[in-house]
Amino acid sequence: MKVFINPGHDLDYDSGAVNPNSGLRECDVAAKVGNRVKSYLEAAGCEVQLLQSDNLYFDSQYNDRPVAVCAAANDWPADVFVSLHCNAANTQAQGTEVECYGSNSAGGRLAQCIQSQIVNSIGTVDRGVKEMPGLIVLKYTDMPACLVEMAFIDNDADAQLLVDQEDDFARAIARGITDYQCTL
16 A cells, blocks of 8 residues: 655645644654654554645745645655644644544544554544545645544643654554454
8 A cells, every 4th residue: 555644744845733732733743653654564564654744735935835735745645645734733732643635435444453553552532533525635635535633632631642642643543544444
């Protein structure tokens, strides 16, 4: 199976959400977890490409971002697409949710496999699988796709999980992807 991993946001131009107390940045968490997911999937026999960029659909204002994430996944072509993120809201919300284009689709099944693995192995609050058809990485990818909101980076308890259990998140996401592969 060919898996395209998109760690959310960008290390230089778009950090994403930031914990107001620790300064933990979403882009850094996504990059670390993404690299670990890539390693685990390759060990399981998957082909993996990883691209972290603010250029999702030819929408970057920066000239050094010539490759759009969705186009790269479509052109490869990937069998599945997984974008990695950290949620943020009001410093009180907690938990994991995985977003997909439609819950009754292959992307919805992929999302449910990853959601189940994270919640069951880490014990985060189960916020469920959510339909979000307007998200660029779900709307413009040709393969089953999902966006993983691992935990709330602006909540100190969830942020600590993201730091202390980085490897557990990566393993759970990789297992969710291989669980999905077994449903095909």
